[in-house]
Amino acid sequence: METSIVQKYNVPGPRYTSYPTVPYWDNNGFSTLNWQQTFLKAFAESNLPGGISLYIHLPFCESMCTFCGCNKRVTRRHEVETAYITAVLTEWAMYCDLLPQHPLIKELHLGGGTPTFFSPENLEVLINGIFDRAVKAPGYEFSFEGHPNNTTRAHLQKLYDIGFRRVSFGVQDYNEKVQKSINRVQSFHNVAKVTFWAKEIGYTSISHDLVFGLPFQTLESIIDTIEKTKSLNPDRLAFYSYAHVPWIKGSGQRGFNENDLPQDNKKRMLYEVGKKILAEKGFKEIGMDHFALETDSMYDAYKDGKLHRNFMGYSASKTQLMIGLGVSSISDSWYSFAQNEKTLEEYYNRIENNELPVFRGHLLNEEDLIIRKHILNLMCRFKTSWTVNEEYFNELPDVLIDLKEMEKDGLLELKKNSITVTEEGKPFVRNICMAFDLRLKRKAPDTKLFSMTI
Incomplete structure (x- = not known):
């Protein structure tokens, strides 16, 4: 693997255990x-x-x-x-x-x-x-x-x-x-x-x-x-x-x-x-x-x-x-995320007051749900598609334009209604998912949030 490809794509990025990622809730x-x-x-x-x-x-x-x-x-x-x-x-x-x-x-x-x-x-x-x-x-x-x-x-x-x-x-x-x-x-x-x-x-x-x-x-x-x-x-x-x-x-x-x-x-x-x-x-x-x-x-x-x-x-x-x-645990209903208090003291305090110890969360909108499916497909199957209306979102054409460079570098194959990650592209799947991450694109972080992708 060429050094230039690794350095090109070695940028801060999420691990995508959720979408939206926690900093964008x-x-x-x-x-x-x-x-x-x-x-x-x-x-x-x-x-x-x-x-x-x-x-x-x-x-x-x-x-x-x-x-x-x-x-x-x-x-x-x-x-x-x-x-x-x-x-x-x-x-x-x-x-x-x-x-x-x-x-x-x-x-x-x-x-x-x-x-x-x-x-x-x-x-x-x-x-x-x-x-x-x-x-x-x-x-x-x-x-x-x-x-x-x-x-x-x-x-x-x-x-x-x-x-x-x-x-x-x-x-x-x-x-x-x-x-x-x-x-x-x-x-x-x-x-x-x-x-x-x-x-x-x-x-x-x-x-x-x-x-x-x-x-x-x-x-x-x-x-x-x-x-x-x-x-x-x-x-x-x-x-x-x-x-x-x-x-x-x-x-x-x-x-x-x-x-x-x-x-x-x-x-x-x-x-x-x-x-x-x-x-x-x-x-x-x-x-x-x-x-x-x-x-x-x-x-x-x-x-x-x-x-x-x-x-x-x-x-x-x-x-x-x-x-x-438990302390700091995150729950997922598919429609929303909820995270518990992150310190033991606050967690215990909420429990003692007979309150669910949730301190932050996110309600997924329609766009979030569609993007989440695509990112899950890429992370779990190394491919995704949009053959029905429920899988399409307005900014998909812009996402595909962003992915052209990765296609040129041999990291994925773009077809009319699908993307498949190549064997060479598997180490860069976080980068590919980032092309779909509309919340990240709309508001780039102004401080360090994520580890490097490579």
Whole structure:
């Protein structure tokens, strides 16, 4: 890949877990009452046909990883677990009180932070509390993020016993120098141990999260990391680009010199070499930065055109309504987004006052809904089309003009009523989506908002 192409398209851009992206939400036109109305509309349309999704944010970590951009609270005081679980279950009760019947839970994901900061017993209390007022949908999928250093066999067994079959372990990189620079030191032995425990217990989908573009990473360290990863034979892989956003995350992402980060073509080469090795080892590329073996349900979803993307990342099944519980969580009714308070103190305060802890959101207009479909198609299937009026929007001709340069560079194929991303264009899918992002085009940010696309 030519350096000029990488440098040409390596610009700040969203990751498109939503459209509109959070910085472009119209908070002035949003209210908690609006959110409740669209929440109930989505529930009526989605609960009985297939169920809803539930994301629970567990923010506590025992130490700060300096590559991390998530909302977290660093502490070693495990007595915080009980109060937090109580608050989350209170929030859940508020939602259930709005509903005419028990919800069917199709997908449930525990994210963080570090979900395995919580004891197995407390995680069981949390999940059982959820299902005091909910029912597991047919074919449900429960998943959680596990830290290899503190995930015990008891964690894995307890969560398996209450329905979890998918686990994702954060690996990042096995090189000791890289690990020390991001304050995430964990041995290959620890990752192997939890992976084999999960296999023995019966988990049907085990994922490892890798990151490229970290400080001090080299081709040698990426190759070594992927070779070690393949030896453990996970079912899925996320191979993320490191998002360097210290202007958002403050000191957390300034634990190293920015000159230590691989840039532009050097960074992209880490991905291209890694991707090539993964392909040789049987991993298929599905969506942006994700790979799966042909035996995994995520690959089936991609192959069948059913892959979905939301604030939890990629999903093998689409649910219209996703409720986010816990501090900073984001909910999605398809018609609107709603985000919870971002600090624990404010979150607890709202819960204690018997209020849904939503502090901002966005109601999608007709144009937003059309653009959202196109961006989801590109992110999940690497193609989109406009063969019916419901897929057309007034500024589409201008979007196609903007995409001509990318077509000339071989990143996509333009036809009369469709776009297909080429193999060469897959690393630039965020850039292609940006051509559809009318809100971004109409008001370019005057401060730093997004990480670099490459």
